Amino acid sequence: MASKTNIEKTMCIQSGAEKSTIEKLDGKNYRVTHATRRGNSRFYFSDNVQIVKSRAAACRLALSLVNPITAALFNGLCMNHTAKMKDVISFSTYCGLNPRCIERMKDGNSVCAACFAARQMKRQKSTREKLIKNTEIITASIYSPSLFPIIPGDMFRLEAFGDLVNDIQAANYIMWAAVNKQALVALWTKNPDVLWKGFEKIGFNKPKNLNVIFSSPRLNTPADNMRKLYIMPDGKPMIDKIFTVYTKKYIQENNIIANCGARSCRGCKRCYKKSTGVYVREILK
Ligand code: SF4
């Protein structure tokens, strides 16, 4: 039997009411524990403990023990970003399934005409398939807050390869942010009307850790008016930041200072914190 001294906790799939924990034991064994909260208790009670022989088997088992919705949402997380988004966890839908994205991509005056996500997803079949599944699950039904996984991190981006499709997805994202109080959450959208309808569906209770980033549809044109259009009952704008992409030429001719370093979101956090000003300016890649 493995000793308790050499346990390395490797993963925890947790929603409000249940969690599956994977621990690496001495040798090659992994212990998978599933625990649930009973009634109003704060404590989790182990109800299923199994030992398996590989990490892959442990992951499969852990996912099978939690609620299928929690498992699917956890599976849909992207945890291995590189470059700018290294060490940021994201969940995203697929722009190729979003009618508004498809329309905007045809508009030569829109930044969407050069959509980076669409180009990248043409090449990356396995990620694209994951995003398609994400789109299906997150737009289908409003889930109980207790089903949303606690992400294993403190920075969470909602939408990196798509946008809001419907108010169900918007409502789910608001609740997902609310249950992840340990994380700074940033939601990117060009569809604030859809987000507003999401708030209408579940109440205008915006989580304090949620930053809404409106992504300006036109190059060199910050969509200032958007912040004034959507005002929450507490008098604050629903939109926290306006993210605008500029051409190098426009930046030089108009003395604009780009403040998105595009090197490391973790190091910068401008889009994730409320105290870092409203306008985010990125140079076109
Ligand atoms: S909204 Fe974003 S994901 Fe959708 S087409 Fe435009 S740039 Fe691409």
Ligand code: SF4
């Ligand atoms: S401004 Fe900072 S946080 Fe926002 S996208 Fe750029 S690097 Fe990331």
